[in-house]
Amino acid sequence: MTVESAGQNNADSEAAARAALDAHTVETVQWHFHESTGSPFWLEKKRDLKFDPLTEVKSFEDLKKFPLFEDDWLRGGPVRRWVPKGLDGRPTYVFETGGTTGVPKSRVVIDDFRTDYELFSDTLPDEYFPKGGNWLMLGPSGPRRLRLAVEHLCQHRGGISFCIDLDPRWVVKLIKKGWMEHLEEYKKHCIDQAITILTAGHDIKCMFTTPKLLESLAYGLAEQGTSIQEIGITGIFSGGTEFTPQWTRFCVEELLGGPAEESGVYMTPTYGNTLMGLACSKPITAEDDYKIAYYAPQPRAVVEVVDFDDHHQVVPYQATGRVKLYTLTKEFFVPGFLERDEGEREAPFAKYPWDGVSGVRPYHAIASQTTVGVY
Known part of the structure; x- marks a missing residue:
């Protein structure tokens, strides 16, 4: 294949992805704003808009007509106002998202977490994440999406998921009080649970965990004369x-x-996160200096890197900006939300023919206010 033909193929893939996103956006907006299928929340918001979403949203770019989504809308109830009429009567979950103090922000979910993680499953190499392999969920439990999502991912791949108890709200409370000795003991408590499971003969091959907990687990296993490699783990999703x-x-x-x-x-x-779903990374290699670039699961979710002063303006490739998120599923609609993160805009590539983001870190203007617990 010539350079010219490869470039043309890339351009064609990007154009096709954009067309699919435009069509999906229109379909999603029609669903959420039609009287017969929309959620009470968006049907009520529709009255305050200065345009008619049903007739004036004809492409993804038209989402910029909406005001920014305010995550405080998710605090408090009744949460049923978020359930679309078209999905009424379906078994519904409620997951907490973001925030570790005050009234939790909650998102209702029916099947999105299953769909998101089944799509993610397709990206995992079977050589390291063997079908039928058992998993360890070493992360936040309780009313958080991750626990059920990882469990579904494991079951979808034919395995059984083992979980530990971990309350990230307590972790952040310990940090804010300066009780670092208590924090270390709580972290050790979580790692002890994990090591007990890993050494109990359950033949666990895969796991989810956070960077901090992965590091602590490695040190905990080393103290017992073994390692992540020797304990039998072959695939880690973090x-x-x-x-x-x-x-x-x-x-x-x-x-x-x-x-x-x-x-x-x-x-x-x-x-x-609980709003977007899961953005996958390009394979990380030493040759690429371990650079990590994430790509959202379009068209169900979109990530843009936007100008710090104008969230309607996408920054040039490799430039730094704030992460802006869109969620476009039948269960949940977010027409633009400014994340508490910043990063660099990455170009599309063959597997994901749309923009990505690298260097994700807390948004500099609020970084000092951000408490990182187990995440």
């Missing part, structure tokens, strides 16, 4: 803003025993 190239290099070289082809342990970073 996520969090602390997933930096520097930490990834350290993790691969010092904690996992080297690159996957040498150690037999494969780690894939992800970026996501």
Whole structure:
């Protein structure tokens, strides 16, 4: 294939992805704003809009006509106002999202977490995430999406998921009170639970965890004369803003025993939340200095990197901006939300022919107010 033909193929893929996003956007808006299928929340909001979504949203760009989504809308109830009429009567979950103090922000979910993680499952290499393999969920439990989502991912792949108890609200409370000794003991309590499960003969091959907990687990296993590699883990799915190239290099070289082809342990970073779902990363390699670039699961969700002073303006490739999120499913509609993160805009590539984001970190203007607990 010539350079010219490869470039044309890329352009065609990007154009097709954009057309699919435009069509999906129109379909999603029609669903959420039609009297017969929309949610009480959006049908009520429709009265305050200065345009008619049913007739004036004809492409993804038209979402800029909406005001920014305010996450405080998710605080308090009744949560049923978020359930679309078209899905009324379906078994419904409520998950907490963001915020570790005050009234929790809640999102209702029916099947989105299953769909998101089934799509993610398709990106996992079976060599390291074997079908039928059991999993350990070493992360937040309770009313958080991650626990059920990882459990579904495991079951979807034919395995059984083992979980621990972990309350991130308590972790943040300990940090804010300066009770660091208590924090270390609580972290040790969580790691002790994980090691007990991993050494109980359950033949666990895969796991989800956060960077901080992965590091603590590696040290905890080392104290017992073993390692993540020796305990039998071959696939690790992890996520969090602390997933930096520097930490990834350290993790691969010092904690996992080297690159996957040498150690037999494969780690894939992800970026996501209860609003968006899960953005996958390009494969990380030493040759690329362990750079991590995330791509949202379009057309169900979109991530833009926008100008700090004008959220309608996408920054140039490789430039820095704030992360702006859109969620476009039948269960949940977010027409633009400014995340508490910033990063660099990444160009499309073959597997994901749409924009991505790299270098994700807390937004500089509020970074000092952000408490990072287990994430």
